[in-house]
Amino acid sequence: MTGKSFQAMKSRFFSTLTLLLFLATGVSLRAEEISVTAGLSRSEVNSGDMAELQIKVSGAQRADVPQQIPVEGLNVRLTGQSTQVQMVNFKVTSSVVYSYIVMPLRTGHFTIPSVTVSADGSKFRTQSLPFSVLDTSGPSSSGGVGATSPSMQPQIPALPGMVGISQPRSRPAPSRPDLERVAFGEINCSKKTVYAGEMVPVEIRYYFDARYAAQVRGRVDFGGEGVLLERFPDPKEGREERNGILYNVLTFRSLLSGVKPGPLDLKPAKLDCEIQLPGELPPGFDDPVFQQLLGGQARFGQTREVAVKTAPLHLEVLPLPKEGRPPTFTGAVGQFDIDIIVSNPHPAPGDPATLNVKIGGKGNFKGMGPPVLTGTDDWRTYPPTDKFDSSDELAYTGVKSFDFTLIAQKPAHLSPGAEFSYFDPQSGKYQTLTVKPLPLEATPGSAVDVPLTATPGKESPPPNSSPSSAKAPSAATPGDQNPIPGATLHYWTTPVLRSEFLRASLSMIIAAAALAGVLWYWDLQARGGSVATRHKRRLSELWSIINNEALDAASTYDAVLEYLEMSAPENSREAILAPLTARRDHFKYGTGGVRPLSQTDRKQLMSELCALVPTPNHA
Amino acid sequence: MHNKRILTILMGCLLVMGGVAPSRAGLAEQVASANAALAAGRPIDALDSYKTILSSPALTVSSSAELWYNRGLAEEKIGNAPAASLSFRRALLLDPGFAPARRQLGVVLGVLGIPFVSGWAETLPAMIHPDHLVLAGSVLGWIGILALIVLLVKGCRRKWLVLAALLLILVGHGGAVIGTLVDPRLSATKVAVVTTREAQELKSTPADSASSTGSALPGSMVRILSHNGAWCYVSVGAGLTGWIPSEAAIPLLPSIKGS
Secondary structure (H helix, E strand, O other): OOHHHHHHHHHHHHHHHHHHHHHHHHHHHHHOOOEEEEEEOOOEEEOOOOEEEEEEEEOOOOOEOOOEEEEOOEEEEEEEEEEEEEEEOOEEEEEEEEEEEEEEOOOEEEEEOOOEEEEOOEEEEOOOEEEEEEOOOOOOEEOEEOOOOOOOOOOOOOOOOOOEEOOOOOOOOOOOOOHHHHEEEEEEEOOOEEEEOOOEEEEEEEEEEOOOOEEEOOOOEOOOOOEEEOOOOOOEEEEEEEOOEEEEEEEEEEEEEEOOOEEEEEOOOEEEEEEEEEOOOOOOOOOHHHHHHOOOOOOOEEEEEEEEEOOOEEEEEEOOOOOOOOOOEEEEEEEEEEEEEEOOOOOOOOOOEEEEEEEEEEEOOOOOOOOEEEOOOOEEEOOOEEEEEEOOOOOOEEEEEEEEEEEEOOOEEEOOEEEEEEEEOOOOEEEEEEEOOOEEEEOOOOHHHOOOOOOOOOOOOOOOOOOOOOHHHHHOOHHHHOOOOOOOEEEOOOHHHOHHHHHHHHHHHHHHHHHHHHHHHHHHHHOOOOHHHHHHHHHHHHHHHHOOOOOEHHHHHHHHHHHHHHHOOHHHHHHHHHHHHHHHHHHHHOOOOOOEOOHHHHHHHHHHHHHHOOOOOOO | OHHHHHHHHHHHHHHHHHOOOOOOOOOHHHHHHHHHHHHOOOHHHHHHHHHHHHOOHHHOOEEEHHHHHHHHHHHHHOOOHHHHHHHHHHHHHHOOOOHHHHHHHHHHHHHHOOOOOOOHHHHHHHHOOHHHHHHHHHHHHHHHHHHHHHHHHHOOOOHHHHHHHHHHHHHHHHHHHHHHHOOHHHHHHHEEEEOOOOOEEEEOOOOOOOOEEEEEOOOOEEEEEEEEOOEEEEEEEOOEEEEEEHHHEEEOOOEOOEO
16 A cells, blocks of 8 residues: 555545534534423412422523512522433533522412523423412411510420421521510300300311421410310421411311300410521521522521410300200200111010110210100119210210110010200200100010019029120119118138138137147146056055055065166166066065064065165155 | 127127127219210210229228119110120129029120020029128027027926027027028139230130130130130130130229228
8 A cells, every 4th residue: 555545545534434423413502402380389379388399401501590480479589490311322511500499478379480480591381380279268467476585484284295386497587576566365255145055156266377386395284163174186387378488387286165154265286386486697698699598587586485375265154045945955065956766666575675866066065964764664774874976076976876775674565765855055945855655665574573572682693604695684673773782791701811810720729729738737737647657656556565564475475576677777677687587586476475574584684775776766 | 788789799799790880981972973974875985984083992891782883884885885794794793683684695795606604503592682681690509509598408398488489599590501602702712804806816825826626705704714824724614625815804803901
């Protein structure tokens, strides 16, 4: 290959490479087309909620967008931007997202208009977006903030699950807020004039400026003498806008009833809480740009303990009228209706039937007594058990069921009826509801099984062993319901665990031992005392016999031998006794045994005896 | 002369055992007043009086089955069947042969929907009060012991007399042991009655938010297995256990310090 041809080939290679790079660049530039889109995080919010609007500019590193979008009834402000860069298969794309906060100032349907965006010298327009703000109800009378001493401690212990209110990002808070507007309470009672015992729903709402962090430190302090207030359930949390300020709202609902007739002034409902309020900014930190960097919040704040109060509540409590009060009125106040059901219309003979009386409506179910049964001549009835099923969290509306157990005393074809009286505060009159008897076929149990007389402690055990037994209800006649006079005392503890029993048992053990000892002693005395005593006594007797000079020789030697047998040492006893035995035999079976011993023989015998038993203990 | 001395010792022991009956003075008027209120159809007043009487110091170590029965009647009349069942059970605890309380307990449990089971362990104390069985058995047993001592010390050669004394010991003290074993008060220390008006939910742990393992009906008896603060761990039977608030299960045996 020559040098000229090499140069030509090199020139073609670079030309081709340049062409390829040009083509590749052209493709890349076509991919970097600019587009602008807009979108809302939510197209529909409740009053007090906020939404986010995003404008996305694709294909450009930056764009010019408005700081605020003017919409009547909405506050739409730019809050920040973010840039996204992507590279896929060596293709680089970039986009910029501009975020706006959409804060409703009123309810209604809105249209966020088209926005003009400038990018790379060209102008683009976004599409318009629909936006709706739904309605929420408002309170009536308001109070404000009470004690604001920072050093004041809450008097009510904190709830186990304290209600915390987070701080949203909204418009910047003023440096010196008015506490009356930062937190306040409102109380709403549907009626100002109530009857004694009438349950009235009461709603207490506490408003906290959403720009400040707040923490509830206790329970709602409300009530007083002359009223009964049900315990507040957990509050509802929500948001509401007032005068251009967004508030977090805690709503407490309960039931209130007057007890004492007359005017009633209730103190404001108080709720202790802590609010973080802005303080004075240090020098150099009061620049608006710096505050915007902090998200519009004052980071140099102080925590204040405040008692948020409502306005006081005045009620007029009217007494229940005495006129027209039915005898079956048991304290129910409200609006009610009645219905009855027989759960088992064909019970077995003697078995109980159950009449279920349902009282429904709204009112003071807790203070309500049972309805009165009518037409109970053929029945024995028992006080009912009751159960309340509420249809709301306040137990203001619902159905209270009374289950009457009925036992037929005669064959019956109809159940008892029911009558229920209540006071209607709307009409200001007593009302009596009556329901007719229902078909019910029941017969009493066998009369044979009924013990009509009950003698305490003497009667047979109850005949029933199950609740459905026919004998069980029959056994208890109305006469048995009378109290039994007298009182026989029994211990709560079993005898073996009582100290008296243990003392008595110990006494018996001692007595038995003493008895055995006494008997043994008496027996001993009867048998002449102990062995030693008897031994000693016998030796003494034998010694007396031996010293009797008038006794014949054989008997004297008998006594001597016995004496030596009892007193001589055992090892030499045989040697001692042998000669004396031979001499005794000589006298006994020979001659001279019937005569007393001669003085010589006696003296010799006594000297031998003293030698054998040197220290006679019988002397 | 010897027999006279033995009898004197025995009488002394019996007096020690029998001379501890609590005083009944001062309660008669209150009881009569409460009974009159109950008979006159004022069960609430009567119940207050019975509560006062039964919580008096004179009736803490011992009590009256009749008073508990009357209290149960008052509670039944005001519609508190679970509490009435507890009162009737306590009356039967004091006197297992107290037929009116047994019958009325059956009625109340029938209303509450709880079966009233009565086995031999309930029948035997109902026939003869455990106190009587223990006392009579102990006396017979001790007579047998004393007789055996006399026979042995005296050297009695009649074997049947010795056997009779041994039999007396066996029968007497055996009866006392049986009387103790069947005494419902012995096993009542760990038993409680659910006195709430609604069925009590059994919790898997001692917390309101715990899951439910079952329920205990009002008036039903539960066995207390352990305590944890304001909760007690109970067994309802058939292996069903759980935690219920202590205030919902009243011990069958009142505290000796006060009911």
